[in-house]
Amino acid sequence: MSKGVSAEAAGRIEAIVGAKGIRPAAEAQRYMEDPRDRFTGKAGLVVMPDTTEDLAEVVRLCGAEGIALIPYGGGTGVVAGQLSLDRDDVVILSLERMNRIRDIRADDGVMVVEAGCVLENVHAAAAEHGLQFPLGMASKGSCTIGGNLATNAGGIQVLRHGNARDLCLGIEAVLPSGEILRELSPLRKNNTGFDLRHLLIGSEGTLGIITAATLIVKPIEPEVVTVFAAVPGPAEALALYQGMRRQLGEAVSGIELMSGFGVGLVTGHFANLRNPLAEPSEWYVLTELAGHAGLQDNVEGFFGEEIEAGRIADAVLASSEAQRQALWDLREHTPEANRLTGAICSSDTSVPIASVERFVAETHAALAKLHPGLRVNSYGHIGDGNIHHNVFPPEGVTKPEFVAATPGIIEAVRMAINEVTVACDGAISAEHGIGRLKVNDLARYAQPAKLNTIRAIKAAMDPKNILNPGALIG
């Protein structure tokens, strides 16, 4: 049943945010799209406040009227956390107009930005001051800081710089009560009561709407070295990482496992991209290091010895920024290549680092048992124990054909990966969050003590359940 948001309520919201701050659902198709084309969202109204105070007033009004709010960042989330799947009597609350860089304080090593800032714009603003904000991911051109924090985003530099929460010293947020929490001071130590910042970060907009954040920025390092190398398998990729850590120290910013199959998908779909190594390999790593002058020589020496010792087959070091970007393009075009190829499942698992090899072997075996023709592209942030599996129909079969001919296969694949995850003491969501896609999985796999506590906190902070109802908790 379509109810939408009443014209009367919409009028009162417009009185707060102005005509520029409101968009009827009929003109807001893009807020209802899923980046992986699996869902279509619904909405009664899209609201785009310009200030924290206006947003707080909207939340108070919606609380009084019992209108649910779905916070929306860049729309790049892949677990439907930003989509209302079955209700159109909701407000989509987009932070896109709150996109100011409020302050860059080099002496304090921070910048204060509004939640609607696109990640790439934050990178650029920091770079103007010789600084970096070391959170990176393929969606950097669209995703926003608010979404990054609401989902505790991960990405390709977690190994060295941590997840989004580790790069945030303070937040400003509107709570379900409509109160504003202002904790933006750039304090490195603050033991004054429960850490509400860490509670709100990763709560996927169910406990509050983050409106601004104080982000840690770090000096740009003089040398950046990017290497693409052929490795025998995941275990050897991890051994390579451990060796780099021992010999090159904390300079390793990231190490991405890539499958030969996956690299082939990328070069197949994007004609301008190519695999820079001559001999094909079943597995590759893409790794980047940053540090002081002389690092490049040390890295060259290290990889030379690895090749000589036969531990890796071949490697290429980027010798220019263009080459570096070309290597990263191979990695960053992977999600889109997976989509174009017709993935029936895209998993996001973390396991203890020492269990990565077991996890990859056992999931591959379980999938082969489900259906021998399934193709799997396994890749991801191996140094964090965070592997993504993208699972495809057999060669030559389209996704619609395969799904129609193999009822229940999507769910069976998902559950097969989940079961190995749990057996490996892993997490069913490493970096994407729960959203609406994994609500049942969380309810199934989380301990009762955790679920009970999550529900108790949600009920205490949002008794009317107006913030992102249906996400995370269900």
Add this chain to the structure above:
Amino acid sequence: MSKGVSAEAAGRIEAIVGAKGIRPAAEAQRYMEDPRDRFTGKAGLVVMPDTTEDLAEVVRLCGAEGIALIPYGGGTGVVAGQLSLDRDDVVILSLERMNRIRDIRADDGVMVVEAGCVLENVHAAAAEHGLQFPLGMASKGSCTIGGNLATNAGGIQVLRHGNARDLCLGIEAVLPSGEILRELSPLRKNNTGFDLRHLLIGSEGTLGIITAATLIVKPIEPEVVTVFAAVPGPAEALALYQGMRRQLGEAVSGIELMSGFGVGLVTGHFANLRNPLAEPSEWYVLTELAGHAGLQDNVEGFFGEEIEAGRIADAVLASSEAQRQALWDLREHTPEANRLTGAICSSDTSVPIASVERFVAETHAALAKLHPGLRVNSYGHIGDGNIHHNVFPPEGVTKPEFVAATPGIIEAVRMAINEVTVACDGAISAEHGIGRLKVNDLARYAQPAKLNTIRAIKAAMDPKNILNPGALIG
């Protein structure tokens, strides 16, 4: 009115934990002592469970009977978080028997330890595997991991390695309901619902009792360089730190500001300790760096240039482990020297790094205005913006004499420091927590939105208020 814990309840608790797990209040003087001799705690009974399951059963029994529990780690907390100040109908819950190292997993870069492990023993266990657990503080010989996490302890290596929460991948805890939360898997990424680990860490035992933790351990680095240098003042100490960061990178593990007055107190009270620099200085820094072979040469070069450029007066590098320990003894004996000298106030403030100079200047001015004879030892973790002021009576006047002759001076000193803290956008507790000492300060300075949320969460998770009542929230 003395009520104590009834013999009947004590008997039922003993039936759970056994005779070794219980100690009557009359034999438990040490659990009632304050490390700064300001308070005396009360208790009806001390309970020392041996397992998480027994502890959970005790919590369930106490919940049913309405008996409050005060979690107790090493007893080194300085804000009376572990002391019951006005009720003796409570159980002091000591984790001292739960002191096993459960696992050391070098491949995963973690160790799993029980909450009652003394920090120094954790260091030693890690070192046996060539690893370090980089959380360090003066109380390391007594404080426990459980207390470290419950208070999100800081200390001397936060600059590089973070606070206690940043070194913990997982916890096991008993919740107020008596449920056990087991989240010990060493995952670097885990976005499966609200981060209860970060909520419990720093909640000072009011939301749960941490019983075990998965701690991050890192390889011991080949070279450690320790330097004691005379600097003109706090601003120059910070500039020195920034220069070190630029030239020596992330090798800087810590930098401690020390006042000449404070160093004099330490060498005055401890005859075996001496100031290694010939010329007296109003300010010093003690800094330590760790890294790869060659670091010592680089550090020597750096300090040589600083002296040559006149930015620092003099410096000494430790040339042996004994010399290194002698330098650290100057810092680590500071709290005890302050106590012996008769401090009337010991503050624990953090401010934005760029505001440290202002904070020190304005607090000194405010204190001089309160009473011109007050002596102040300012020292601490300057790279974190975390400065401690210890305030003493005028030269030649004892603490009891001064306090008697100057009514209200202790509170006036505390409030003068608090007011400057707040003006500098700082935190009234950087690393010690709120405990019972700062409950009124938190209620005064925290925003209503924060206080309301803290109270709502506490009521939701501990509706009978049995875990550490009176601490943090009041």
